[in-house]
Amino acid sequence: MNISSLQVGPIGTNCYLLCDEQEKTCAVIDPGGDAGRVAAAVQASGCAPCAVFLTHGHYDHTGAVAELQARWPGIPVYLNHRDAADSSDLAQLFPPVPGARDYDEGDTFSVGGLTVLVLATPGHSRGGVTLRCGDALFCGDTLFAGSCGRTDFPGGSMDAILASLKRLGELEGNPAVYPGHMEPTTLDAERQWNPYLRQALHLERG
Numbered sequence: 227m228n229i230s231s232l233q234v235g236p237i238g239t240n241c242y243l244l245c246d247e248q249e250k251t252c253a254v255i256d257p258g259g260d261a262g263r264v265a266a267a268v269q270a271s272g273c274a275p276c277a278v279f280l281t282h283g284h285y286d287h288t289g290a291v292a293e294l295q296a297r298w299p300g301i302p303v304y305l306n307h308r309d310a311a312d313s314s315d316l317a318q319l320f321p322p323v324p325g326a327r328d329y330d331e332g333d334t335f336s337v338g339g340l341t342v343l344v345l346a347t348p349g350h351s352r353g354g355v356t357l358r359c360g361d362a363l364f365c366g367d368t369l370f371a372g373s374c375g376r377t378d379f380p381g382g383s384m385d386a387i388l389a390s391l392k393r394l395g396e397l398e399g400n401p402a403v404y405p406g407h408m409e410p411t412t413l414d415a416e417r418q419w420n421p422y423l424r425q426a427l428h429l430e431r432g
């Protein structure tokens with residue numbers, strides 16, 4: 227398993243390539259913009275793209291999808307249905323992702339020989355998911371190094387994100403955490419230092 231990242235789009239969203247180097251296959255997580263750079267990174271990896279996974283439906287995570295679908299005809303794109311735009315006043319924040327397939331809690335996908343498991347982690351948005359692959363968590367905007375995602379957008383909920391953070395914090399071991407913005411971290415570091423995760427785990431007074 228090899229994980230690489232590039233920052234894309236207007237507000238520096240982390241796009242990740244999850245590669246099975248043996249099988250020369252990769253998944254693209256959150257191509258938020260700059261389709262040409264994302265496609266170049268995939269080409270440089272030597273891996274064929276097999277899927278696009280969206281951690282949630284915000285425009286800064288989905289912006290390059292249509293162009294990548296045009297470059298890679300037939301590639302499946304997954305987005306939880308709760309984040310699919312359903313009314314025009316939300317279309318700016320949740321632009322439609324034509325052809326996106328629904329995925330949800332407990333679904334699993336193969337990326338070459340790797341297995342990706344979907345965990346529903348709402349709070350930043352209703353349809354937010356975390357993708358788990360081995361000892362790596364792709365959390366989108368649920369968990370950041372030292373922080374968590376905003377909950378003041380439509381569909382956001384502080385109670386829900388605390389429940390999601392609790393769930394992530396209670397996972398076994400010390401997985402690597404690849405968030406939707408800013409630098410990667412580890413679950414142990416966040417258990418120790420992240421005030422939101424600590425509040426969720428009742429390690430400090432909320």
Ligand SMILES: [Zn+2]
Nearest residue numbers: 282284350367
């Ligand atoms: Zn977001």
